[in-house]
Amino acid sequence: MLPTLVIGLREGLEAALIVGIIAAFLRKNGKSLTPMWIGVGIAVALSIAVGVVLRAIEQALPQAAQEGMESIIGAVAVVFVTGMIVWMNTHSRGLKHELEAEANEAINDGHAYALAGMAFLAVLKEGFETSVFLLATFTASSSMALAATGAVIGVAAAILIGTGIYAGSVKLNLSTFFRWTGGFLILVAAGLVLTALRTAHEAGWLNAGQQTVLDLSAVVRPGTVQSALLTGVLGIPADPRLIEVIGWFAYLIPVVLFVYWPRARRAHGMQIARLQFGVAGAIAIVALGLVAFFPRVGAPQLPAAAISGAVGASGGTAQLAGDSFYFTLDGNSTRVHLDPAKSATAEVNGIVARHWKLPVAPTQTTAPSSVTLAQLIELNGGRLPVGVNAQTDPGPFDAGWSTGGTLEVFSAEGALLDATQTARTVVTISGGGLSTPRTISVDDSRYAAPSWAVTSASSTKAQAAVNDALASQTERAFWAVQLPIALGLAALITAAFGLRSRRRALTDQKTPVGPTASPAIPATPQRSKSYAAQ
Template sequence: MLPTLVIGLREGLEAALIVGIIAAFLRKNGKSLTPMWIGVGVAVALSIAVGVVLRVIEKSLPQAAQEGMESVIGAVAVVFVTGMIVWMNTHSRGLKRELEAEASEAIHDGHAYALAGMAFLAVLKEGFETSVFLLATFSASTSMSLAATGAVIGVVVAVLIGIGIYAGSVKLNLSTFFRWTGGFLILVAAGLVLTALRTSHEAGWLNAGQQTVLDLGAVVRPGTVQSALLTGVLGIPADPRLIEVVGWLAYLVPVALFVYWPRARRAQGMQIARVQFGVAGAVALVALGLVAFAPRASTPHDQPLAISSAGAADEGNVALSRSTLKVGLGDDTTAVELPGAGTAVTHNGIAARQWKLPVTPRAALPATLSLDQLVAANGGRLPVGVNAAQNPGPFDAQWSTGGALEVWTSEGVLIDAQQTARTVVTITGGGLTTSRTVSIASGPLAQPSWAATDAAVQSASDAIAATQARQAEHRLWGIQLPIALGVAALIIAAFGLRSRRRALTDQNTPVGPTASPAIPATSQRSNSYAAQ
């Protein structure tokens, strides 16, 4: 409730300040307020519609897609609130003065509708930011009703303050107000960074850096004040993961330093460029350190899988050599070529390639069978419809083999294989008046059915999962983060070059009798005000 209350209060007050100042100028100059209120109403309606549409879209998506959308909304909300905090930290001291100057210019030029448009755009901007930020906060909140109540209270209080400022009955120190609420929102935004990283993992986008760093279960107990503060307000879970802690600190520390670094000790002129170059160098060093010391990805090793034959005591193994599957069962060894690249599937919880091939018949099967061979092939029993006295054999044999061989690989490594085979012989002659069909389930004449053992499949899958986890860690810490930090270092260095050029320009500005008359510095004004 508290985060949404502060969000509604801050965003609502920014819009109320702009609307109040514009309304005061319109009233003072005898202009109608109707166009302005129409613009404000339309902006409010559009902002509410944005929030409702985003919420409906989110709820209509599958669970993983919902988590992904929450991550995107959370990231956008963090960008919005950071921009708001930084902008207000820079402009809060002269906000009223700047708005009054713009409004005076518009009134002087006779553009009353321009002021109405200014009010519309101001409310639309703040309303859109509020919708996105509140939606992200709602997703991270444990109670939707309390979060909504806090937002409504914040907006109502902001409107009342705005009315008071417009009427001249309320005076507010903007610099102090935005400074204190800004600190709280920095913590809330850092919590949104953490939450967005967790929902990214739940969406399947971020699988590295998931090692639990702290166990706050003893502190964050459901129903306690600590739980309400840490989880409900600041978005800190009971089991923060490594990437979440890194993201939380990476956001909180620089933003807090930027906002709360003492103004008297802030760099000026060429010092700004030096600081920016120093920060860029430090970020680049961190990127190089990650490249050098990030965990290395290992290559998975192919190991034969133990197999067992259905209905027989034979055991053996199956192995993959390049694209050739080699099956050894008892004294029998066969090789099958796997064509193409297979089909992408998920098998045993990991991404894999699958082949499903027809069973290859045995190379040499007898064209005739004696009665003893037929009985042995049928498991020691006479087939139905065959009488030893009346059908002594030998029999003419026609063979057919059916079934399927299925193979699964991941990272080029065999993780599972099985064969379901069916051998059928059709016999004629040997005293038979009609043909007989016999299924051969076992023995040297049958194409065997077999499968990799559960233990072998699980061991191979665990090895692949561990390899993929190491690869994901390497991609994150050794590739993706260094690239992001390298880009950040270049951007900061570019700002440093711009600051250096500005400092050199200021140093070369002519002074003395040949210089242009200096413009007198604007006197310091109080931040406490009421709309005139």
């Protein structure tokens, strides 16, 4: 409630001051206030419409997209409030006189409607900024009703103060007011930076720097004053993360220094250029340091995975080696070539993996081409196969062997995530007294292709290792690539500002001032007479 109240009060007072000054000039010069109030009403309606439309769009989006839009709105709000704080810090002392001078010039030129347009644009600007900032604050607030109440109270108070200033019954030191509220809004904006970084992570945009730095759960307990202050007002959660803490300080420290650095000690002329070049150099050094010292990330190293299955379950292992997959059962090793062109994309517990689905290779064991009745009963698990009569079909039988089934392999980052082989070996017998051939499934491990699967423990271990490797890659991509690029651009921009400041300082040094300035051209008698006549 408090952040929205201050936002409504501050932004509303800025608009109220401008409208009040313009209304005073219009009334003083006998002009109608109707066009101005029409412009103000349209601006207010447009500002409310912007907030409503943005909120409706956000609510219509899927969850991840909502989080992404909240991040964008939060970033825009931070830019708006920072620009407003910096501008007011520079112009608050002479705001009233500047507006009065502009209004007086417009009245003298006979442009009363220009003043109405000025009021419209001023209210529209403040209203649009307020809509975006309040929307971002509403999103971060735990209670939408309290946040809305604070905004209404703030705007109402701003209107009352603005009316009092217009009527002359309220005296307000604008410089002090904007200075103190600016400090509070800097803290609120820093909280919005933190919130925008968290929603960016929830949208899937920012996955680096998510290590929890502090555990404030003992302090930030729901329903307490501390929770209302830290979370509700300043936007600080109970589990601030590394990237959020860095973003909070990276925003707060420079803005506080810029706004509250003593005016007597502020840089001037060439000092500004040197300061900007120094800041650019420091940023560049940080960027190079991140690139040089952030650790490299390799593929996860895993031992062979244990496997189990219906056939050949004892002592089985499976592993990847380049484009080859090996599995060993009962001392028999089988190699399968994994052609990258024949792989598909699949997901294994959230991990994007390569997936091969291949036919089962036939067993390497030489199966007999004929079997006796006793061997047939042994192949069938100790039972006489259906359709075979020991008296009429004494054997021996001709045997034809065939194997079917699939081998599925899942891998990511060079690690074996999972593998399963489902096989079925059958023998077709004929002759030996049989009138028609018979097909029998074979479970004998001497002849049947094995069915097996990587154990859940091995699969879980491999998936955890891959997740760790992917997280490390994400961290490195951010800290050693993306962030240094952003810092490099920031350093270049800061250096460009330094060059501009240097050119300005050199130009000022070359401009003659005081006794070295060019002598003024003496006035002619005709011009003197003209001024005297005036």
